Amino acid sequence: MEEFVRRYRAGVKARQARGRAKLLARLERVEAPASGPRGPRVTLTAAGRTGREVVRLVGVVKRFGDRTVLDGVDLTVERGQRIGVIGANGSGKTTLLKLIAGRLVPDEGWVIPGEGVRMGYFAQGQEDLEPDRTVLDHMLMVRRLSPEEARRHLARFLFQGDEVLAPVGRLSGGERARVSLARLILMQPNLLLLDEPTNHLDIAARTALEAALSEYDGTLIVVSHDRYFLDTVCDSLWVVEGGKVRPFDGTYSEFAAQRQSEQASEAAGGSGNQARRPDDGTGGARGDGRPGSGAVPSARRPDREHAARARRLAAQIAAIEADIARWEKEKQRWEAALADPGLYADGERAREAVQAHRAACEALESLLEEWERLLQEQEQLQAQAQQAQAQVHQAPAHGQTPG
Ligand SMILES: Nc1ncnc2c1ncn2[C@@H]1O[C@H](COP(=O)(O)OP(=O)(O)OP(=O)(O)O)[C@@H](O)[C@H]1O
Ligand SMILES: [Mg+2]
Incomplete structure (x- = not known):
């Protein structure tokens, strides 16, 4: 799996070097609302807004x-x-x-x-x-x-x-x-x-x-x-x-990581570590002291919103990488099938294999495009965060308003 990711990241770099402009043009086309669905793409829209x-x-x-x-x-x-x-x-x-x-x-x-x-x-x-x-x-x-x-x-x-x-x-x-x-x-x-x-x-x-x-x-x-x-x-x-x-209030991976570290500290005899159970059901999973009615949406403060977006993006990237690995396996499976001369004795089966192989290639192609897009989005988000950080440091210490 890691090897896949490395290989694809390298591939992406090469492609980007070859034509970042072309890639951007393609991404613009993808994002344009007028563009039709690509591949098995389906949009899910919510009609009407609920109350809060x-x-x-x-x-x-x-x-x-x-x-x-x-x-x-x-x-x-x-x-x-x-x-x-x-x-x-x-x-x-x-x-x-x-x-x-x-x-x-x-x-x-x-x-x-x-x-x-x-x-x-x-x-x-x-x-x-x-x-x-x-x-x-x-x-x-x-x-x-x-x-x-x-x-x-x-x-x-x-x-x-x-x-x-x-x-x-x-x-x-x-x-x-x-x-x-x-x-x-x-x-x-x-x-x-x-x-x-x-x-x-x-x-x-x-x-x-x-x-x-x-x-x-x-x-x-x-x-x-x-x-x-x-x-x-x-x-x-x-x-x-x-x-x-x-x-x-967090992703599944965060939950799993937290539970693991809790178990580890319990196993280590955490008597000095006084009952630190962040997910004790009071909703203050990140220790931010919010009251208990549940995982409230994170869009209250810009930094939280930013963090939530970054988190979601990272999770999306991880998931798509897993999908890519799965499809890569699928593609290899059909490549192996197609390499077997015995397959072609059965026209129906051969046709199926060709189609399945093509479907795998197409799925991979579109996943890789999506993946590139997400990586770029992540880069942009990181750049924005750095910019915001820099602005905080540059802010005048005495808060004078010009003019
Ligand atoms: N209509 C019913 N009559 C009797 N017992 C029921 C009924 N529906 C669910 N149960 C019982 O209630 C418990 C919870 O069932 P439920 O289907 O909500 O679990 P679940 O978390 O969705 O499980 P799973 O992961 O297997 O889908 C189970 O012990 C189940 O046998
Ligand atoms: Mg169930």
Whole structure:
């Protein structure tokens, strides 16, 4: 993996030397709003703005029989938050999401939706699709579209021709996940609740989803066990454990690092290290003394905003590097298949292999472009930070105003 990154970074340098201007021109084209979707690119837009408070949970208790799954949960979700929900299997993540989606009712307490909330819910295992209805029907059910428009939309989710007429019940898990996502995007929700959306997705669909979610400007709550995915799309967490939900204001990697260092200091016999548990559920995960209603969006102060952007960018870069490595493997796999003369005895299989190889090359190409763009953005952000720092140092000590 590291070797890949080194190699690609070197490649990027070379390409940049060859034609930075060309690269910039291309990036401009990509950023221009008029440009059409490239490859499997899909945009996820939020229709209408919610109030600042998107949803609030007060003293929520949920039981199934004599098992109390959630036991007194207080949470506030604010507009623009991007929350990853983590926790062991059976800890209550799906239950929490269903309560927020209004598909379950709490035994005690309240779930209070905010003003103007338009919710999109992606159920774990796509249990909310209707097996007898077709892929196309599922699109037409949520929005008035011409069949032509619906087909064009579905094509971005890799459903072509007659495939859109297949009943959903006959599709594979990955195909059903793509139907759910295609449908969700048509709804233009401003609060997105996703329960393990990357399960069953192949790499291409996953990458497209990551990209769409990274650009999504609504509020996002997503259950996932996939750390790369979480790092790419979320900047705070809810940790579900023992019937409680603890907010953490940071990425999954930061959470994992913190937990590791806590465990290390505990293992080292941290008796002198008095109960320093930054993520004790009071919301002050960074020790910034904020009160406890959860991981509040970081856009309050410019430096926090800047730090959050840098953090998200670094996570996006890490995730895309992982994707690049995966696609590189995929490409090598098909190269090996194509190098086997036996393959060509079976025309169908050979054609498939050629197509898969081409798809891998194209995916790599577009990932590398995206990666270059992110690296440049990171450079710019670092330059801005240095500039801001320099200005602070240059500021006149006595605050005189000229004139
Ligand atoms: N409808 C139900 N009836 C009875 N028990 C239920 C029901 N739904 C969930 N449970 C139980 O509640 C607990 C929490 O389930 P939930 O599906 O919320 O967990 P989860 O964190 O989403 O797990 P996973 O990671 O496996 O998806 C589990 O013990 C589960 O068996
Ligand atoms: Mg679940």
